Structures are given as C-alpha cells and as structure tokens.
Amino acid sequence: MITKPLIKMEKVSKKFPNVIALDNVDFSLIKGEIHALLGENGAGKTTLMKILFGMLKPDSGTIYINGKKVNITSPRDAMQHKIGMVHQHFMLVDSLTVLENIALSYEKKPIIDYNEIEKKIKEISERYNFYVDPKSKIWQLSVGEQQKVEIIKALCGDVDVLILDEPTSVLTPIEVEELFKALNAMRKQGKSIIFITHKLDEAISISDRITVLRKGKVVGVVKPSEVTKSDLVKMMVGREIAEMINKDKYKSNENNIPLVEVENLVVFNDRGLVAVNGASFVLYPGEILGIAGITGNGQRELAEALIGARRVSHGKIKILGINTTNKKTRDIIKLGVSYIPEDRIRFGILPNLSVTENLLLTNYDDPRFSRKLTVNYHSFRNVALNLIKEFNIVTPNLQTPAKFLSGGNLQKLLIARSAVKEPKLIIVSNPTSGLDVATVALVHEWLIRMKKKNVGIILISEDLEEIIKLSDKIIVLKEGKITGNFVGEAKITEVATAMTTKVST
Amino acid sequence: MRVKLEKRVQISKYEIIAVRIASIVLALLSIGLLFIVSGIDPFYAYSVILSGVFGSTFGISEVIVKSIPIGLCSLGLSLAYTAKVWNIGSDGQLIMGAIFATWVALFSNFPQVLILPSMFLAGFIGGLVWATVPAFLKSKYNVNEVIVTLMMNYISLNLLDYLLSGPWRGHGVFNYPITDEFPKFARLPSIPGTRIHYPTLILLILLTFLILFVMNRTKFGLEIKAMGDNLEAARISGIDTFKNSLIVMMISGGLAGIAGVGEAAGIQYRLIRNISPGYGYSAIIPAWIGGFNPVVVLVASLFVSALFVGGNIAKVSLGLSYGLINVFNGVILIFLISSEYLVGYRVRIEWT
Numbered sequence: 001m002i003t004k005p006l007i008k009m010e011k012v013s014k015k016f017p018n019v020i021a022l023d024n025v026d027f028s029l030i031k032g033e034i035h036a037l038l039g040e041n042g043a044g045k046t047t048l049m050k051i052l053f054g055m056l057k058p059d060s061g062t063i064y065i066n067g068k069k070v071n072i073t074s075p076r077d078a079m080q081h082k083i084g085m086v087h088q089h090f091m092l093v094d095s096l097t098v099l100e101n102i103a104l105s106y107e108k109k110p111i112i113d114y115n116e117i118e119k120k121i122k123e124i125s126e127r128y129n130f131y132v133d134p135k136s137k138i139w140q141l142s143v144g145e146q147q148k149v150e151i152i153k154a155l156c157g158d159v160d161v162l163i164l165d166e167p168t169s170v171l172t173p174i175e176v177e178e179l180f181k182a183l184n185a186m187r188k189q190g191k192s193i194i195f196i197t198h199k200l201d202e203a204i205s206i207s208d209r210i211t212v213l214r215k216g217k218v219v220g221v222v223k224p225s226e227v228t229k230s231d232l233v234k235m236m237v238g239r240e241i242a243e244m245i246n247k248d249k250y251k252s253n254e255n256n257i258p259l260v261e262v263e264n265l266v267v268f269n270d271r272g273l274v275a276v277n278g279a280s281f282v283l284y285p286g287e288i289l290g291i292a293g294i295t296g297n298g299q300r301e302l303a304e305a306l307i308g309a310r311r312v313s314h315g316k317i318k319i320l321g322i323n324t325t326n327k328k329t330r331d332i333i334k335l336g337v338s339y340i341p342e343d344r345i346r347f348g349i350l351p352n353l354s355v356t357e358n359l360l361l362t363n364y365d366d367p368r369f370s371r372k373l374t375v376n377y378h379s380f381r382n383v384a385l386n387l388i389k390e391f392n393i394v395t396p397n398l399q400t401p402a403k404f405l406s407g408g409n410l411q412k413l414l415i416a417r418s419a420v421k422e423p424k425l426i427i428v429s430n431p432t433s434g435l436d437v438a439t440v441a442l443v444h445e446w447l448i449r450m451k452k453k454n455v456g457i458i459l460i461s462e463d464l465e466e467i468i469k470l471s472d473k474i475i476v477l478k479e480g481k482i483t484g485n486f487v488g489e490a491k492i493t494e495v496a497t498a499m500t501t502k503v504s505t
Numbered sequence: 506m507r508v509k510l511e512k513r514v515q516i517s518k519y520e521i522i523a524v525r526i527a528s529i530v531l532a533l534l535s536i537g538l539l540f541i542v543s544g545i546d547p548f549y550a551y552s553v554i555l556s557g558v559f560g561s562t563f564g565i566s567e568v569i570v571k572s573i574p575i576g577l578c579s580l581g582l583s584l585a586y587t588a589k590v591w592n593i594g595s596d597g598q599l600i601m602g603a604i605f606a607t608w609v610a611l612f613s614n615f616p617q618v619l620i621l622p623s624m625f626l627a628g629f630i631g632g633l634v635w636a637t638v639p640a641f642l643k644s645k646y647n648v649n650e651v652i653v654t655l656m657m658n659y660i661s662l663n664l665l666d667y668l669l670s671g672p673w674r675g676h677g678v679f680n681y682p683i684t685d686e687f688p689k690f691a692r693l694p695s696i697p698g699t700r701i702h703y704p705t706l707i708l709l710i711l712l713t714f715l716i717l718f719v720m721n722r723t724k725f726g727l728e729i730k731a732m733g734d735n736l737e738a739a740r741i742s743g744i745d746t747f748k749n750s751l752i753v754m755m756i757s758g759g760l761a762g763i764a765g766v767g768e769a770a771g772i773q774y775r776l777i778r779n780i781s782p783g784y785g786y787s788a789i790i791p792a793w794i795g796g797f798n799p800v801v802v803l804v805a806s807l808f809v810s811a812l813f814v815g816g817n818i819a820k821v822s823l824g825l826s827y828g829l830i831n832v833f834n835g836v837i838l839i840f841l842i843s844s845e846y847l848v849g850y851r852v853r854i855e856w857t
Contacts, residue, residue: 057509304741307741307743308743309740309741309743328743328745329740329741329742329743330743330744330745331743332743333742333743339741341738341741346735346737347735347737347738347741348738348741349735349738350730350731350734350735350738350739351734351735352734353730353731353734357727357730357731360727361727361731361738361739361742362742362743364724364727365724370724373723373724373725374722374723374724375722375723375724375726375727377722
C-alpha cells in the first residue's frame with residue numbers, strides 16, 4: 001500500500017560558514033509512523049529538523065505538508081502546521097515553574113488561566129503516564145524530568161507531528177521504556193513522530209522506518225525488519241567499529257591503600273533537602289566504580305561533595321588517605337582529582353572563551369605552564385595542539401570559541417582537559433550522553449586506558465549498559481541511599497531492580 | 506530579494522572597526538534630520554561642532570581632560586563586567602575618592618612632598634572601601650550588586666552634601682557649599698595652556714596596559730574571564746568565585762576613586778558638589794563599546810568624552826538646548842550599541 005506522506009521535504013540543502021550541513025536531502029513522513037532519523041554527530045539530523053521546525057532557513061529545497069507546498073519561516077509557523085519539537089538542549093526558563101514555562105509558550109491572552117493549563121498538563125500526564133509536578137521550578141528538576149516537561153509542552157500544542165531530538169540521551173533504561181510506551185500510545189492515536197537518534201538499538205526497536213544520514217547526505221531509507229545492526233553501523237559511520245569492553249576480570253585490590261574512602265556521607269541539594277543520605281564506599285587504584293541510578297538521586301551532589309564544591313553536612317571523605325571533607329576544591333584538584341561533570345554545556349564549558357582557555361580551566365596553575373601569578377600561554381600552545389591531535393578534537397583553531405564545537409568535540413575537550421595533569425582519580429558523570437558511536441568508543445577506550453594506568457575511576461552514569469560494560473564494582477543510588485552493591489560481574493536486571501527499589505526512611 | 510542574517514564564526518578586527526564607523530556615520534545622518542527639524546543646516550552644525558572639538562587645541566585638550574575620569578571608571582568597570590559583577594556605582598566611588606583625597610589635602614598634616622601620592626592612595630582606598638560594601642553583600646549573602654551600588658551613589662552624594670554644607674565648608678567662600686582651595690602642593694600640575702592634569706593621564710595609560718596584562722596573561726585574568734562566562738563551571742574547577750568577585754569590585758571602585766582624586770586635585774582644586782557630572786554613569790558606555798578590552802575601552806572613552814565636549818560646544822555656539830544635546834548623544838549610542846548585533850551576524854542579500 002502506498003500511503004501519501006504527511007510531510008515531504010525535497011532536495012533540502014543548507015550551508016554553514018565552514019561546512020555543508022545538508023546536501024540535497026529528501027525526507028518523508030507518513031501519518032501515524034515513528035520515523036527514526038539516524039546518524040552520527042554532525043550528520044545533519046538536527047539541522048534538517050530545525051529547518052522543518054522553522055528555526056533555520058534552508059538555502060534551497062521545498063517542504064510539502066499534505067501535498068501542499070508550505071513556507072515555514074518560524075517555529076510559530078511550524079506550530080500552526082501542528083508540528084512540535086523537543087530540543088536536545090532544553091528551551092526552558094530555569095527560574096520559572098513547569099506551569100509557567102508551559103503557559104509561556106501557549107497562552108496568547110493577556111491574563112493567563114493557570115487552572116486551565118494545569119488541567120491540560122494533568123490530562124496529558126495521565127494519558128501518557130508522564131508525571132511532573134507543575135509547581136516545581138525548572139532548576140530543581142533533573143535532566144530527565146526537564147525532558148518530560150519539554151514533551152508535555154509540545155503536546156499541549158495539540159501537535160500532529162512531534163520531533164524529538166536525541167530524547168533518550170538523558171534518560172535511564174526505565175525512563176526510556178516509559179517514553180517508548182508513551183510514543184507508542186501517541187502512534188496509536190495517529191500522531192506521527194520523528195525520532196532523531198544515533199543509537200541503533202533504539203532506532204530498530206521503536207521505529208517503523210529509518211532514514212540514515214551521513215555527512216549531510218541521505219545514505220538510505222530502510223525498514224528495521226530488513227536490516228541488521230551492523231548494516232546500519234556501516235551506513236552511519238561508513239566503516240565498522242569495535243565495541244570497548246572492560247574485559248579484565250575483576251581482581252581484588254584490597255591490599256592496596258584505598259584511593260577514596262567515603263563514610264556515611266550526608267549532603268544537601270540546592271533545595272536544602274537531603275540528596276545523599278548516608279552513603280559509604282571505598283575505591284582502590286585501578287578500579288572503575290560504577291554509580292548507577294536515575295538522574296536526580298544524589299549523583300551530582302555526591303560528585304560535587306567529593307571535589308569540595310558542595311558542603312558535606314555529615315560523614316567523611318578521604319582521598320589518598322587525606323581527609324578532604326569540606327576542603328577547598330582547588331586543594332582537592334591538586335591531589336590529582338579530575339571531575340568531568342554531567343551536562344557539559346551547563347557545568348563544563350566556557351562557551352565564549354577559546355579552546356585554549358577551556359583546556360586551561362583546570363590546569364592553569366600547573367607549574368609547567370604558569371608562574372606564581374601569570375599563565376604562560378606560549379608554552380601551553382604545544383600542549384594544546386597535542387591534546388587536540390590525541391583526542392581528535394575537531395576545531396578550526398585554538399582561538400575558536402568553544403560554543404562553535406559540536407557536543408562530541410566538547411566532551412573530547414573536557415576529557416583532554418582532565419588528561420593534562422595525569423590524574424589519580426577521575427570522577428566522570430554521564431560521559432557519553434548524546435555522543436555518537438565513534439566518540440563513545442573513544443571515551444570508553446580512554447577510561448579503560450586510565451584504569452590500566454592504575455587510575456581510580458568513579459563512573460556516574462544513567463546508561464546502565466555503559467556501567468555494566470565498564471565497571472569493576474557497582475553501587476546503585478536511589479534517593480541518596482545506596483540500594484545495591486555489586487562486585488565483579490553484575491546482571492543488568494539485578495542492577496535495574498536496585499535502581500527502582502523503594503527506599504525505607 | 507531575500508535578506509539573510511548569518512552567524513559569523515569569526516570576525517576580523519578590521520571588520521569590527523568598519524561596523525563601528527558605519528554605525529557612527531548612520532547616526533550622524535539621522536541626527537542631521539533632527540538638525541533640519543530644529544531649523545539648523547546640518548552641514549553647518551557639524552562643521553561648527555567638529556571644528557570646535559577637533560579644530561582647536563582647546564577642544565582637543567578638553568576631550569582628553571574629560572576622558573581621564575571616564576577612562577579610569579570605565580577601566581575598572583571593564584574588569585568587574587568581565588567577571589559579570591555589575592558595578593553601577595562608579596559615580597559614588599568617584600565621589601568617595603574625591604572626599605578621601607580632600608581630607609588628605611586639607612586636614613592631614615602629612616609632609617608636603619607626600620601629600621599628592623597620599624591623595625592618590627587615599628582616593629583609591631576611598632573608592633575601594635565604598636565598593637567593598639556591595640561586593641561583600643553580594644558574595645556573602647547574594648544581594649544584587651546593581652541595586653546596592655546604585656543606592657550607594659546616593660549615599661555618597663548626601664555625604665558630600667553634608668560635608669560641604671557643614672564641617673568642610675570653606676572659610677572664604679561666601680557660604681557656598683564648597684571647600685577651601687587646596688594648597689599649591691596638593692594640586693596636580695597641568696600641561697600649560699590646558700586643563701590636562703598629566704600625572705593622572707599617565708596613570709590612566711599605565712593602568713590600561715596593566716589591566717590588559719592582568720586580563721590576558723595572569724591566572725587571575727583567566728579566572729575572572731571563566732567566572733564571567735560560566736560561573737558554575739568556574740566554581741567546579743576550583744576557582745574562588747567569592748574572593749574574585751570581591752577583588753574585581755574593589756579594584757573597580759578604587760579606580761573610580763582615583764578618577765575622583767584627578768577631578769578634585771587636577772581640575773577643581775577643591776571639593777565641590779558637582780565634582781562628577783555623571784562620569785561614573787557615562788563610563789558604563791565605553792566599557793561596553795570596548796568589549797571590556799582595556800585598550801579599546803580607552804579609545805571608546807575618548808569618543809564618549811568627545812560627545813560631552815561636542816554637546817557643550819553645540820549648546821554655546823548653536824544655542825541648542827542641552828536636552829537636545831542629550832538626544833544627539835543618545836542617538837549615537839543607540840546606533841553604536843545596535844551595531845553590536847552586526848558584529849555577531851553578517852547580513853547577506855540574495856537577489857533572486
């Protein structure tokens with residue numbers, strides 16, 4: 001049966017100052033389908049969808065909706081054509097509540113009827129099992145919860161077509177399942193969904209059709225039943241890629257001096273509530289400790305307490321045998337601790353400063369390229385150039401502001417930054433969220449290389465598979481408490497269960 | 506035809522300068538219309554203003570005279586704004602600098618040779634102390650510094666009023682609210698025939714390059730740039746954001762204080778109520794135009810100071826009301842600030 005496409009994009013091209021983002025791309029969407037847009041970072045997936053959503057103007061090409069040529073010049077136009085989009089980097093006002101954010105995008109009348117909107121939010125929440133407290137402020141929510149807000153916001157506009165840009169990159173397996181259930185429900189109601197992703201498994205499991213993009217060109221449009229995973233990898237990357245796994249069997253390291261000892265730690269979050277509630281663990285050199293858990297269960301607070309960026313209210317932290325509880329961040333970093341934060345744009349990057357200055361951020365008091373008061377930019381230049389080569393950071397030059405780098409390159413930049421000092425302890429949070437296959441492999445390979453150099457690693461991640469693949473030991477955080485403790489090989493189901501156990505208080 | 510705006514990935518220095526010049530030319534053309542409405546031939550008006558400002562030693566020297574306090578305040582503001590610490594209190598800090606310096610000049614018993622250096626030091630401390638209050642409140646209790654610095658301006662103005670109408674009022678001044686004149690050894694020397702008190706000018710130039718060095722070569726400079734760009738990232742990297750925002754605010758207050766010393770000891774030779782005709786507020790503009798780059802900020806200060814002087818000349822020679830002069834200055838600044846957008850974006854016109 002040949003179905004007439006709901007949306008058809010024909011010969012769309014878009015040039016950016018330095019690259020051709022899209023080169024004569026054709027794309028079509030049928031009513032009631034979930035269509036995955038698969039490709040690596042920089043393949044043009046987001047650009048194509050930003051054009052459909054009216055955020056970017058194509059240099060050439062036409063868009064048809066229901067066979068009629070349309071001219072979408074702004075997101076407002078797109079919404080009038082019943083197209084909604086959830087962006088990878090959320091478009092929410094941090095200091096406002098969920099309700100206010102949603103009202104902001106839909107209420108046209110001068111006096112806002114909050115009750116009406118709240119009712120609508122409730123209705124959508126219930127229909128798709130997507131609950132968020134409308135009264136919470138955005139900054140209080142985890143990344144996963146913020147995404148729910150974005151999706152609810154889009155659905156409040158009564159859209160027919162929902163574009164989701166890398167929606168699962170911030171979700172836990174359980175949240176992903178929830179999302180997929182919601183998407184299936186939407187499909188049943190005749191809504192069409194465009195699902196931008198670089199994750200093969202997801203594309204295969206959820207979608208009816210997959211369009212694969214590579215370097216701005218369409219490589220093929222396939223049905224998941226007709227292809228294998230490795231076919232898709234080849235289409236996406238253009239070559240085959242080996243997966244990195246921590247293959248060395250776990251050896252007890254307990255005769256060594258512990259690298260990190262955490263005892264009965266209690267830390268509060270920004271809202272003044274208990275975020276970490278009596279956590280204890282030990283890490284030895286050369287181990288990878290995976291901390292699994294759904295975002296917002298105390299991971300960030302734990303990491304920040306470890307590096308002295310958040311007050312510890314009870315308990316004790318020892319790093320390399322030294323009591324570092326409530327010590328200054330600077331002094332803890334000096335012990336050889338590197339922190340690669342979650343949400344790199346919010347916590348890691350200096351967007352308007354150069355690549356060089358970003359690489360220097362945690363390293364400028366290294367005596368190799370600084371004196372007492374001054375920084376020796378000249379002697380750092382070569383170090384920076386080597387880092388760019390070693391970690392394959394794609395940037396026009398060292399002076400380019402970081403905001404012009406892609407997500408994958410930003411992550412490589414953060415890793416390169418923490419590699420300058422030969423750290424003894426690496427704390428890394430969601431290191432591969434939103435990255436393409438090739439970069440994920442690079443990050444994992446680096447972590448294992450560091451482990452082999454006897455570096456201790458605390459790997460905080462929402463990606464359970466990543467945790468299982470890489471960790472020697474796993475603890476599970478739930479509402480700030482450790483609800484699971486695994487040494488050696490762990491089964492994904494066991495860890496997932498621990499992630500959702502009820503915490504008794 | 507389609508007009509497109511494209512984000513610029515990189516922009517050369519020459520392009521930035523070209524955009525700036527174009528915006529000033531456009532502003533002058535629009536002001537020309539205002540001249541016409543006021544019944545004055547715009548070409549005549551511009552020739553009078555331009556020859557007044559740049560065609561005479563007096564005009565040029567006055568531009569330099571006014572650029573000294575504006576430049577000093579602006580320099581300090583650039584440092585604070587780089588760290589995203591919004592000091593709006595330069596005017597009050599300038600006044601405090603002048604008050605502290607006046608105390609040294611009139612009421613201290615320091616040896617004569619030490620008086621001028623002590624006045625600069627006291628002025629620096631005066632501005633610094635005044636800026637410490639909002640800096641501390643911001644760092645410690647997260648009180649908005651914009652409001653506190655602004656309020657402190659009024660407090661200093663009232664303190665000035667109190668001193669001039671009471672304890673510090675001069676003896677031979679016929680009850681005017683001014684102090685006695687400073688003794689000769691408490692006055693700054695000027696370039697003969699002008700009011701340019703060159704010690705302050707030299708200090709301004711030295712400080713410009715010192716701050717350029719601090720921003721681009723020191724750890725502290727990198728730290729405040731990082732703080733200004735992403736406070737959270739700076740905090741997690743171990744930068745002491747509390748200490749640094751205190752320091753930038755204090756230095757920017759101190760520099761404004763030095764501007765106050767220059768005005769009291771180099772221009773007025775006494776403390777008067779109108780010691781600053783709003784230099785501290787005007788200084789915000791060059792800091793922004795100059796993108797917080799000290800050398801560019803210095804040039805921008807000369808420009809803003811030329812607007813001041815040009816306004817005075819227009820008032821006297823063309824008989825325009827001072828309100829209209831403010832409109833002209835405003836138009837030029839709006840054009841300049843709007844041109845900021847074109848530095849980030851390129852306009853492309855496609856003929857189809």
